[in-house]
Amino acid sequence: MTISKGPQAFPRSEYLRRLAAVKSEMARRGVETLVVSFDRNMNYLAGYTARTAYVPQGLVVSMRQDEPTIILRLMDTYAAHYQTFLVREHVIGYPEALIGNAERDGYDAIIDFLQETGAASAGLGLELANLPPSAVDKFKARLPNINIADFSNVVTWIRTEKSDLEIAYMKEAAAITDAGIRRAAEVIRPGVWEADAAAEIVAALMRGTNGKHGTSVANFWMNTSPRIGASHFTWSEDVFREGSQINLEIAGVRHNYTVPISRTFSIGKPSERLRRVHEAQVNALDAALSVVSPGRTCHEVAEVIYGTLAKHGVEKESRCGYAIGIDWLESTASIRTGDMTQLKPNMTFHLHLGNWLDEDFGVMVSESIRVTESGVEVLTGTPRQLFEL
Amino acid sequence: MTISKGPQAFPRSEYLRRLAAVKSEMARRGVETLVVSFDRNMNYLAGYTARTAYVPQGLVVSMRQDEPTIILRLMDTYAAHYQTFLVREHVIGYPEALIGNAERDGYDAIIDFLQETGAASAGLGLELANLPPSAVDKFKARLPNINIADFSNVVTWIRTEKSDLEIAYMKEAAAITDAGIRRAAEVIRPGVWEADAAAEIVAALMRGTNGKHGTSVANFWMNTSPRIGASHFTWSEDVFREGSQINLEIAGVRHNYTVPISRTFSIGKPSERLRRVHEAQVNALDAALSVVSPGRTCHEVAEVIYGTLAKHGVEKESRCGYAIGIDWLESTASIRTGDMTQLKPNMTFHLHLGNWLDEDFGVMVSESIRVTESGVEVLTGTPRQLFEL
Numbered sequence: 177m178t179i180s181k182g183p184q185a186f187p188r189s190e191y192l193r194r195l196a197a198v199k200s201e202m203a204r205r206g207v208e209t210l211v212v213s214f215d216r217n218m219n220y221l222a223g224y225t226a227r228t229a230y231v232p233q234g235l236v237v238s239m240r241q242d243e244p245t246i247i248l249r250l251m252d253t254y255a256a257h258y259q260t261f262l263v264r265e266h267v268i269g270y271p272e273a274l275i276g277n278a279e280r281d282g283y284d285a286i287i288d289f290l291q292e293t294g295a296a297s298a299g300l301g302l303e304l305a306n307l308p309p310s311a312v313d314k315f316k317a318r319l320p321n322i323n324i325a326d327f328s329n330v331v332t333w334i335r336t337e338k339s340d341l342e343i344a345y346m347k348e349a350a351a352i353t354d355a356g357i358r359r360a361a362e363v364i365r366p367g368v369w370e371a372d373a374a375a376e377i378v379a380a381l382m383r384g385t386n387g388k389h390g391t392s393v394a395n396f397w398m399n400t401s402p403r404i405g406a407s408h409f410t411w412s413e414d415v416f417r418e419g420s421q422i423n424l425e426i427a428g429v430r431h432n433y434t435v436p437i438s439r440t441f442s443i444g445k446p447s448e449r450l451r452r453v454h455e456a457q458v459n460a461l462d463a464a465l466s467v468v469s470p471g472r473t474c475h476e477v478a479e480v481i482y483g484t485l486a487k488h489g490v491e492k493e494s495r496c497g498y499a500i501g502i503d504w505l506e507s508t509a510s511i512r513t514g515d516m517t518q519l520k521p522n523m524t525f526h527l528h529l530g531n532w533l534d535e536d537f538g539v540m541v542s543e544s545i546r547v548t549e550s551g552v553e554v555l556t557g558t559p560r561q562l563f564e565l
Numbered sequence: 566m567t568i569s570k571g572p573q574a575f576p577r578s579e580y581l582r583r584l585a586a587v588k589s590e591m592a593r594r595g596v597e598t599l600v601v602s603f604d605r606n607m608n609y610l611a612g613y614t615a616r617t618a619y620v621p622q623g624l625v626v627s628m629r630q631d632e633p634t635i636i637l638r639l640m641d642t643y644a645a646h647y648q649t650f651l652v653r654e655h656v657i658g659y660p661e662a663l664i665g666n667a668e669r670d671g672y673d674a675i676i677d678f679l680q681e682t683g684a685a686s687a688g689l690g691l692e693l694a695n696l697p698p699s700a701v702d703k704f705k706a707r708l709p710n711i712n713i714a715d716f717s718n719v720v721t722w723i724r725t726e727k728s729d730l731e732i733a734y735m736k737e738a739a740a741i742t743d744a745g746i747r748r749a750a751e752v753i754r755p756g757v758w759e760a761d762a763a764a765e766i767v768a769a770l771m772r773g774t775n776g777k778h779g780t781s782v783a784n785f786w787m788n789t790s791p792r793i794g795a796s797h798f799t800w801s802e803d804v805f806r807e808g809s810q811i812n813l814e815i816a817g818v819r820h821n822y823t824v825p826i827s828r829t830f831s832i833g834k835p836s837e838r839l840r841r842v843h844e845a846q847v848n849a850l851d852a853a854l855s856v857v858s859p860g861r862t863c864h865e866v867a868e869v870i871y872g873t874l875a876k877h878g879v880e881k882e883s884r885c886g887y888a889i890g891i892d893w894l895e896s897t898a899s900i901r902t903g904d905m906t907q908l909k910p911n912m913t914f915h916l917h918l919g920n921w922l923d924e925d926f927g928v929m930v931s932e933s934i935r936v937t938e939s940g941v942e943v944l945t946g947t948p949r950q951l952f953e954l
Contacts, residue, residue, distance in 0.1 A: 177923055408644060
């Protein structure tokens with residue numbers, strides 16, 4: 177039997193709006209057909225979220241057609257029928273014989289499709305940064321007379337300005353993020369295994385809140401003394417101890433829209449150094465929030481943060497945030513010196529005050545924000561504080 | 566302050582043994598220096614598990630030196646000091662200015678290192694399949710007189726034969742996998758939200774068992790009616806219902822060693838079709854286990870499975886399994902027709918009987934196995950059955 181369409185995360189009109197923005201870029205760059213291979217961009221343009229990017233796949237956007245065509249491993253086409261807005265004829269499966277096959281793979285199926293439909297005779301866009309070099313070679317060898325334009329990050333840039341529908345999911349995700357921090361404050365205690373506390377926090381993020389479940393498990397960073405100078409560890413095989421510091425960075429997720437937060441926890445009285453750096457960070461975050469508004473640049477926001485930290489005698493080398501949306505990070509605008517991206521309404525960022533000041537010392541506090549028509553909205557409701565447990 | 570070394574997953578001798586195998590391949594291929602950029606291979610050769618592969622990074626293996634050199638974003642070097650066996654001088658950080666920089670990035674830092682140490686004058690190995698095309702172009706442009714050899718998948722192939730130390734972690738992971746299935750059988754009930762059950766199962770996998778915690782969260786696949794013809798969904802925003810079928814594929818993890826299992830659950834009496842296909846699959850799995858032994862080929866095992874299924878009138882298009890180890894799948898040997906890889910002791914596989922027979926019908930049962938000196942060992946202890954709840 178054929179599978180029916182399941183509940184859709186967004187109405188068809190939302191996808192068509194996004195596709196119109198992409199097609200406008202295609203027209204500008206003289207591209208008639210675009211192969212989107214970055215899974216987050218496929219998610220954005222078609223609603224496909226199954227985790228199948230470990231095999232070749234692509235979404236073919238044509239100037240000649242309203243709806244794109246998704247090309248997947250055959251066994252994954254059922255997921256696409258169920259969850260994307262695409263009509264059945266626009267979901268194409270390639271056979272299992274192309275899996276683990278050194279000669280012909282899923283990229284050949286995509287190229288076959290381009291050849292059969294004559295789709296790319298007037299310019300082909302590829303997300304080169306998301307293709308293995310061997311695939312790029314195949315496109316060039318098998319489509320020798322076609323002009324290839326690099327579309328790396330073009331769709332990702334279109335994603336930066338969210339629709340109100342996307343913002344609604346991000347607010348639901350933010351409420352889940354808050355629930356995760358609340359749970360963390362309950363379960364982080366001396367003598368508790370880090371893994372057990374992490375399990376409770378992740379479970380809270382999955383269960384969700386307000387009748388809205390978490391829809392996937394995001395990254396989970398938990399760096400406990402003596403690993404608080406590092407930033408990308410998860411839990412260790414140890415227990416929490418009296419006097420330990422915990423740097424926690426978690427995120428709630430709704431339909432892949434991910435809203436991160438960082439908070440620092442201290443079991444017992446925090447050290448003077450921790451208090452001082454944390455206060456500097458909160459002040460810098462407050463100062464940043466007071467300047468975020470449409471027309472300002474990422475650079476200006478970063479300068480306010482670096483300036484405020486400097487007044488407190490705190491240095492920071494790393495950037496102060498990045499665009500967020502589908503699957504945490506968007507590789508587009510950064511809150512950093514020299515990034516002249518202008519803020520626009522419904523851009524969303526993780527403003528991240530992470531200071532890893534020593535190999536064995538670091539402090540974190542952050543907010544996920546939305547740029548509004550006139551200023552800024554913090555998406556989460558968690559207090560901007562150092563948690564003393 | 567500098568951070569001390571933390572607990573090591575493996576002794577130095579284990580890493581040197583793995584590196585010796587890699588160097589033997591380098592010698593065979595006339596390569597003096599190898600840049601390992603695939604994060605799972607960096608994990609294998611140095612013990613680095615922090616999740617930082619979203620920025621450029623590499624492990625430089627030189628024929629001239631016992632220990633490799635790891636090159637990371639500066640903020641991630643603390644993690645490397647803490648958790649790898651490398652001496653401090655072999656952990657190199659590149660500055661934050663190379664993050665989100667279109668001109669110069671972390672690959673330039675790696676190339677700088679190669680130039681400064683004159684490391685690659687006699688042949689450079691690159692894992693081309695794991696590098697973006699722009700990085701490959703950089704290596705070629707900045708090292709124009711150097712012979713580049715493609716090392717894609719070479720280290721991954723070396724990983725296929727596990728040491729006894731690796732097998733010990735896989736057995737710990739397998740016990741956690743079993744705990745996950747036990748929890749699933751307790752919490753999957755009509756009226757329970759899929760997300761809530763998934764949270765309980767993931768929490769069980771994180772807490773671990775026998776005093777050994779799960780060390781990270783693996784993929785979690787849960788396909789419930791009517792999505793049981795698909796294979797790569799997670800939980801949905803629905804409740805389980807009387808008569809629902811649940812295809813669950815989960816894995817326990819110890820130090821990134823991942824041991825997956827698939828089981829099918831039926832709430833209430835299973836349909837005749839489900840029973841029949843499941844029985845065929847169990848018979849095929851039993852038949853496969855009876856032939857796995859050193860010297861046999863993946864092809865032979867697959868043929869036994871396809872043959873047994875055919876006797877039951879069940880067709881299967883997809884492969885019947887794949888090599889496993891660090892982070893679930895190793896892209897090397899597959900249990901498929903035509904894969905003439907010879908089985909050797911301590912190779913490990915996920916023998917996966919997944920039959921997605923219709924868009925709305927599929928059944929799963931699997932075992933993670935180790936090839937022994939004389940036959941096979943199933944790593945998990947979960948009964949090979951259809952779970953009726």
